[in-house]
Amino acid sequence: MTKKNAAAPLEIHDLTVTYHRQPVLYGVDLIVDPGCLVGVMGPNGAGKSTLIKTIMGMVPPSHGWVKLFGQPFHKAITRVGYVPQRESVDWDFPVSVFDVVMMGRYKRLGLIRRPGKKDRDAVYECLEKLKMADLADRQIGNLSGGQQQRVFLARALAQESDLYFMDEPFAGVDAATELAIIELLRELKDAGKTLFVVHHDVTTARKYFDTLLLLNMRLVDFGPTEKVFTQQNLHKVYGGRLNILTEVATADAQQASEDKLESP
Amino acid sequence: MRSKPRKTNWSLPKVKTKVLSFFVVLFGVLGLGYVSLQGTPMGAQVDRFFSFQDPAVRLAVVACLLLGLNCGLLGAFMVVRRLALVGDTLSHCVLPGVILGFLWGMYKNPWTMFFGAALAGLLGLLCVSWIKRTTTVREDSVLGIILTSFYAVGICLITMIQRLNIEGKAGVDKFLFGQASALSEQDVLLLAIVAILAITFVVLFYKELLVSSFDPDFSRTSGIPVSFLFGALMFLLTFSVVTALQATGAVLVVAMLITPAAAAYLLTDRMHHLLIFASGLGMLSGLLGAFFSFLGSRLPTGPFMVVGAGAIFLLAFLFGPQYGVFPRIWRRYRYRSRIQGENTLKAIYRMLEDTKFEKRKVALEALARFRKQSFAEAVQDVKVLKRKGWAHFEDRSLKVMKLSPEGWHRACQITRNHRLWELYLTFEANYAPDHVHDDAERIEHLLGEEIVKQLEERLNFPNKDPHGKLIPSAKDIEEGLKIYGDDR
Structure with missing residues (x-):
């Protein structure tokens, strides 16, 4: 931790979080390397959102610490971007698509200062990237679920961060948006950014992420997808609750072995 | 693509003429009313109100305008954050504080009453958040409990004071329903201070207030002092409620927080417009309240102000260009009549097509046969086309028509x-x-x-x-x- 640049984007040490004396997360240890596209998976109530909120300083940990780029959150704030769950805001709020994406620039602006032309240009660039420029003047309630998610991602892009936390960006979006999002995530990863993405769909997780984090109050496993995505691990995380998992895992394992046979 | 001009929702010239004609009619009606009142006692009152000579009237009007501005501006944030009930609780909580402020010096000292009220209001809000945090009682119940408890204490105190034999007690009951003409210069000064503070705060921190109202979690991760802003907003809100109390009364002051902002919400879907509209409509309601309570000599101001605000809300609900009931019906009617006209056009096209476009004129008899309708219906349909400038009749007896180039x-x-x-x-x-x-x-x-x-x-x-x-x-x-x- 002597050289700032060499510090990992995310380091968590023995993190425990409790709500009303009930532990939600227990003893999580984690180091994420730069340029990782991490999928965070676990059943409902496993503490996925809590983990992100604790990392970003919204929920105080009862034990342990979090460091981002070797610093506490409030010092690394400009290097960290956030995409909250789509349902967490009121979409009838009187703002336009443009206004929301502009919010991504606020932390670079600092208090009181108004956005200038440079910021507006940056906002339009982000909107273009997500093919939302035509809708810039729309009130956000008049958008489809997929378009709303694109707005949130455009806002995250406007933050120009090195490390992103995204809470279920794939929830309730159409197929075209899902594809656009995963392309964007890969693009960001190739640009050396680190992405920490909460994901619900077991069937696509293996395709989308190069690193997986399995969470169920405790950290069950963390590492390269091919090592973590095993029947045994999934069973550990989800328990017997999802029978389909076994099938998914077997089918995927078969697919993987077939791929290996074909590739050489 | 880069430097796109931001479009407004309304096409300006059209709206301008509409708005203009609306105001012409409005002032015409008001003028007629004014002339017809000349010479009556009420007419004299109207004269006194608008001549602005009477210092009491002047004070009352300025106070009502200022409180409308304060409440509209700050209430807008309550409305978009869905905190209307919190505003309600706050406005009822201040009552015991006002009375205690009065008891402090046994006379109506605006400053002690102001601080007493502010303390009581903030104490109420603290109680709410404390109970909410430490128990499983839901927020709406907590708000209900705190609101009524504080308010009941206030009523008890007022009743007690009225039994006391002290000189300055007259007008303490005005805190329930409000009396703008009872305001002193110091009250107006306080209102003005709150207005300046509120406007400065909102203008300086507009961007931060916007993002923290819309998405508090995201704001926290952007380093925006969400709790500080919320606290400051609550402080200002308390101040504006307390200073408004004498004119509107504790029972109804919450209406001035919610109604103008809600009406503004029906008129726009941009936050900065909403703030401006809410302040403007708040001021208008204030003015209406001051005027009508003055007309009927010493009627309570608060109820009239709130009735005014309610009327404004009703107008916005019925006539708001985007979401209003009547404009929506009108748009639907326009759309239907367009479709009807276009269907007639299509039928006429096909009839012309059948003649290999040799003919230009169409007999309505034939049109009726072609569309399997009566002659009268065909005449109606062509009349619709005529209104849109798409066709005209070739003869007086409405038997033959021809399409216009359009x-x-x-x-x-x-x-x-x-x-x-x-x-x-x-x-x-x-x-x-x-x-x-x-x-x-x-x-x-x-x-x-x-x-x-x-x-x-x-x-x-x-x-x-x-x-x-x-x-x-x-x-x-x-x-x-x-x-x-x-x-x-």
Whole structure:
């Protein structure tokens, strides 16, 4: 931790979080390397959102610490971007698509200062990237679920961060948006950014992420997808609750072995 | 693409004339009312109000304007954050504080009452958040409990004071329903201070207030002091409620927080417009309240102000350009009549097509037969076209009609849309040719030039529809328009 640049984007040490004396997360240890596209998976109530909120300083940990780029959150704030769950805001709020994406620039602006032309240009660039420029003047309630998610991602892009936390960006979006999002995530990863993405769909997780984090109050496993995505691990995380998992895992394992046979 | 001009929702010139004519009518009505009141006692009161000579009137009007501004501006944040009930609780909590402030010096000292009220209000809010945090009682119940408890204490204190034999007690009961003419200069000074503070705060921290109201979690991760801003907002809100209390009364002050802002919400979907509209409508309600309470000599101001605000809300609800009831009905009517007209045009086009475009005129008798309707219905339909400038009658007896060049143009467009869409469904979406008509009937009215161009390209510039009929191309339409000028 002597050289700032060499510090990992995310380091968590023995993190425990409790709500009303009930532990939600227990003893999580984690180091994420730069340029990782991490999928965070676990059943409902496993503490996925809590983990992100604790990392970003919204929920105080009862034990342990979090460091981002070797610093506490409030010092690394400009290097960290956030995409909250789509349902967490009121979409009838009187703002336009443009206004929301502009919010991504606020932390670079600092208090009181108004956005200038440079910021507006940056906002339009982000909107273009997500093919939302035509809708810039729309009130956000008049958008489809997929378009709303694109707005949130455009806002995250406007933050120009090195490390992103995204809470279920794939929830309730159409197929075209899902594809656009995963392309964007890969693009960001190739640009050396680190992405920490909460994901619900077991069937696509293996395709989308190069690193997986399995969470169920405790950290069950963390590492390269091919090592973590095993029947045994999934069973550990989800328990017997999802029978389909076994099938998914077997089918995927078969697919993987077939791929290996074909590739050489 | 980069430097797109931000568009407003309204087309300005149109709205301007509408607004202008509205105000002309309004002032006409007011003027008539004023003239008819001349010479009556009420007329004298109206004169006194508008001449602004009476210092008491002046104070009351300025106070009502200021409190409308404060409450509208800050109330807008309550409304968009869905905290209207918190505002309600706050306004009732301040009552015991006001009375205690009075008891402090046994006279109506604006400063002690102000601080007493502010303390009581903030104490109430603290109680709410404390109970909410430490128990499982839900927020709405907590708000209900705190609101009523504090308010009840206030009422008890007022009743006690009225039993006491002290000089300055007159007017303490005014805190329940408000009396603007009882305001002193110091009260107005306090109102003005709060107004300046509120405006400065909102202008300086507009960006931060916007993001922290919309998405508090995101704001926290952006380093925005969410709790500080919320606290400051609550402080200012308490101040504005406390200073408004004498004019509006504790029972109804919350209406001034919510109603103008809610009315503004019906008129716009941009936060900065909403803030401006809410302040403006708040001021208007304040003025109405001051005026009417003055007319009836010493009627309580609060209820009139709130009735004014309610009337404004009702107007916005009924006539708001975007979401109002009547504009919506009007738009639906316009849309239906357009579709009706376009369907008539299409029928006429097909009749002309049957004559190989040899004829230009159409007998209404034939049109009625063609559309399987009565003659009277056909006359009605052509009258609709006439109103839109798409056709005219050739004779007085309404038996023969002819399309205008614009009507001809639109008829070609609609027919082209219809037939292109049928083709598209047949070849691109694999519909059976006998299943495409009904769908095309609906979509033909909605296709714009841009989509039609794309359709044509996609279908490789076809000239026949699935039923073998010719599709008028863009070129045909242009040329047809030229030919159409001469009379055949």
